[in-house]
Amino acid sequence: MTLWKFEKRDIVLVVGLLLFMIGLIPFTSPILAIIIVIAMYFGIKIYVEKRKQSILNDVGGGICMECGSKIFDEKCPNCDSPKE
Numbered sequence: 001m002t003l004w005k006f007e008k009r010d011i012v013l014v015v016g017l018l019l020f021m022i023g024l025i026p027f028t029s030p031i032l033a034i035i036i037v038i039a040m041y042f043g044i045k046i047y048v049e050k051r052k053q054s055i056l057n058d059v060g061g062g063i064c065m066e067c068g069s070k071i072f073d074e075k076c077p078n079c080d081s082p083k084e
Contacts, residue, residue, distance in 0.1 A: 010045075017041055 017037045024033035063069070064076035 013041065013044060 017040060020040070021033045021037040024036060028036075059070065061071045061074065064071055064079055067076065067078045069076060069078050
């Protein structure tokens, strides 16, 4: 699972969440703001990972550049089918 792998775009996520935490501090205690931001970080990471897996499973072997359908067994079911 690549949930724990830190990527470049995670820097933007961390900075955004830190700014969100600073914005929460006037309305809540700092400890509660930290807990909320940590929960948001892991929630976003889990959502992105599940979305990546969903896209990977949906695409499978690739997408046909002609019609955009999913490729099965290295062939497009629409473009590579025998013409009648």
